[in-house]
Amino acid sequence: MDWQEIVSRALSREVRAVSRLISIVEDRRAGFEDVYAAIYPRTGRAHVIGITGPPGSGKSTLVDKIAAEYRSRGKTVGIVAVDPTSPFTGGALLGDRLRMQRHSLDNGVFIRSMGTRGHLGGLSRATSGVVDVLDAAGYDYVVIETVGVGQSEVEIASLADTVALVQVPGLGDDIQVIKAGVMEIGDVFVVNKKDRPGVERVVAEIRMSLDLAGKYSGHHGPATAMAAATATATATAAIAANAWHPPILQTMAESGEGVAEVCEACDAHMRCLVTDNALVERRFRRARSETMKIASDLIWRGLADDARTLGAAEGLAWKVARREIDPYAAGRDLRELVVS
Amino acid sequence: MDWQEIVSRALSREVRAVSRLISIVEDRRAGFEDVYAAIYPRTGRAHVIGITGPPGSGKSTLVDKIAAEYRSRGKTVGIVAVDPTSPFTGGALLGDRLRMQRHSLDNGVFIRSMGTRGHLGGLSRATSGVVDVLDAAGYDYVVIETVGVGQSEVEIASLADTVALVQVPGLGDDIQVIKAGVMEIGDVFVVNKKDRPGVERVVAEIRMSLDLAGKYSGHHGPATAMAAATATATATAAIAANAWHPPILQTMAESGEGVAEVCEACDAHMRCLVTDNALVERRFRRARSETMKIASDLIWRGLADDARTLGAAEGLAWKVARREIDPYAAGRDLRELVVS
Numbered sequence: 001m002d003w004q005e006i007v008s009r010a011l012s013r014e015v016r017a018v019s020r021l022i023s024i025v026e027d028r029r030a031g032f033e034d035v036y037a038a039i040y041p042r043t044g045r046a047h048v049i050g051i052t053g054p055p056g057s058g059k060s061t062l063v064d065k066i067a068a069e070y071r072s073r074g075k076t077v078g079i080v081a082v083d084p085t086s087p088f089t090g091g092a093l094l095g096d097r098l099r100m101q102r103h104s105l106d107n108g109v110f111i112r113s114m115g116t117r118g119h120l121g122g123l124s125r126a127t128s129g130v131v132d133v134l135d136a137a138g139y140d141y142v143v144i145e146t147v148g149v150g151q152s153e154v155e156i157a158s159l160a161d162t163v164a165l166v167q168v169p170g171l172g173d174d175i176q177v178i179k180a181g182v183m184e185i186g187d188v189f190v191v192n193k194k195d196r197p198g199v200e201r202v203v204a205e206i207r208m209s210l211d212l213a214g215k216y217s218g219h220h221g222p223a224t225a226m227a228a229a230t231a232t233a234t235a236t237a238a239i240a241a242n243a244w245h246p247p248i249l250q251t252m253a254e255s256g257e258g259v260a261e262v263c264e265a266c267d268a269h270m271r272c273l274v275t276d277n278a279l280v281e282r283r284f285r286r287a288r289s290e291t292m293k294i295a296s297d298l299i300w301r302g303l304a305d306d307a308r309t310l311g312a313a314e315g316l317a318w319k320v321a322r323r324e325i326d327p328y329a330a331g332r333d334l335r336e337l338v339v340s
Numbered sequence: 341m342d343w344q345e346i347v348s349r350a351l352s353r354e355v356r357a358v359s360r361l362i363s364i365v366e367d368r369r370a371g372f373e374d375v376y377a378a379i380y381p382r383t384g385r386a387h388v389i390g391i392t393g394p395p396g397s398g399k400s401t402l403v404d405k406i407a408a409e410y411r412s413r414g415k416t417v418g419i420v421a422v423d424p425t426s427p428f429t430g431g432a433l434l435g436d437r438l439r440m441q442r443h444s445l446d447n448g449v450f451i452r453s454m455g456t457r458g459h460l461g462g463l464s465r466a467t468s469g470v471v472d473v474l475d476a477a478g479y480d481y482v483v484i485e486t487v488g489v490g491q492s493e494v495e496i497a498s499l500a501d502t503v504a505l506v507q508v509p510g511l512g513d514d515i516q517v518i519k520a521g522v523m524e525i526g527d528v529f530v531v532n533k534k535d536r537p538g539v540e541r542v543v544a545e546i547r548m549s550l551d552l553a554g555k556y557s558g559h560h561g562p563a564t565a566m567a568a569a570t571a572t573a574t575a576t577a578a579i580a581a582n583a584w585h586p587p588i589l590q591t592m593a594e595s596g597e598g599v600a601e602v603c604e605a606c607d608a609h610m611r612c613l614v615t616d617n618a619l620v621e622r623r624f625r626r627a628r629s630e631t632m633k634i635a636s637d638l639i640w641r642g643l644a645d646d647a648r649t650l651g652a653a654e655g656l657a658w659k660v661a662r663r664e665i666d667p668y669a670a671g672r673d674l675r676e677l678v679v680s
Binding site for chain 1 (some may be wrong): 373376377380381383384468620623624625626627628630631632633634635636637638639640642643644653654656657658660661663665666667668669670671672674675678679
């Protein structure tokens, strides 16, 4: 099969073709830019949902249940599970197989796990490519699942239309602290394993952080999808963007309790984005960040491949190694050589 | 205290000054490049040891015991603990305090934990800066401790003179697989928690991988520091570089068993690097990689700060968002604009 054939089959959501297309994009095989150019016009239709949280918060189970919920509503779901702590493709594939069994015989759910790649800024761009393939293939929802490890949360926020932050009671005080910067990217908050002691405290902490950020809706009862729906109604009535008030939902992913509400909250958030004209802005920001990252990466690769700059880099590096100049001085010199 | 004063005190290994200097370099505060230029000529004297392994392999305990062992030999040790899974500085600081208690009243051990930073390629360069500060401050050994999560192993290999890979029995088959690329960077292999069942299998797997890579010394008895010493003797007798045969050592970090042998293996490796003239080459490679990373980062920041390129990026991004062009085409256009 040539790549045109693979693209054509993938765009009809043929699972094996989708899988092969993802590998081409993920591994940046020769000609992947042609493939990308071919599928890109078909993207932009999926609702991209990012789900992130600390290890042990039950994200995978939650994502599986969300997929099942959307399937029960007749929607198709592509899942990209990014595990920055696993460099082991083999393990990821094994995990895929185990998870796929739950959705076996169902062509409407596609799961792909990714480890991180060893190149600069690799996580987000490879993930972005996989999201685009699933989007082009026609999945109604693309869910990105990733462990919350600092940078990955920021990256997921730049990729997703809706970001759901998962928290869980009882991870201990030092882990449970939610950073201000992370709070800001949450569109939906999920407190999973709600039967655990301490759930009220986690909810209260999130609410307090949202209050501080001026984002909480003011519904102080137990948050439900109603809060989300109300927030949407408020938002549509409100003046402009940023009118979304992130709901705080409680779930038991294992039993599926509260999962439907999470799906409804994500949908409500998307409706709000559309009504507010904020979706266009979000997607523009994603496009800008990707364009700049790709340009930066091309410049970096040019640096590493070009004989002249490589020669200059070597000369400077010997001076650095001999402690004649420091690396920053050398970096400045090298930059001048490339961009001027 | 002005920064010259801080630098001067840090270079005399005054703990609080070292700590402040690290913060300046780590956070890239205004003027940090001057600070860097001031300390850099004093670097290059420490033996930089990278210790990496999967979560739960007992790295922290091992590192603490290695520090204690070197201290008992009258050497000073700076420790940089990089946890890419923890974005929580607070947690890291708490961990530092707990660990410092074990070395309290001892001015000869310095511990600094770092989370990851949210910028491109941030992990390795910030780490590099911290290593340089500790090196300049006069610590005999600088130990970088990091969870093995794909990219971090490659990064640690570019920073350290000696890389010790820690494995542990019983983490399960899917995790225990040692990737070929990761094997290549190991100078010393440590199988920790050697009382656990399955230790022979882990040792055998490492040996097999080393055999495949043509790196194993051929000592098939239980590997000890003797193997390392023999390997060194062999190495000095051998023709040139790459004559080091990584020993496989078994430890019980909790009790300290085998830790002295790990220290001796690291020292033997350093002697081998010096004898082979390989140290100069390793440090040149580190200097080259840093110079290029800094140049690349400066170009990226220039991209993000320059009004003209930012304007161009916005125009291109709108086209991308409207699906008129794909992000790679936009990235190529932007690159042309910047470097030509």
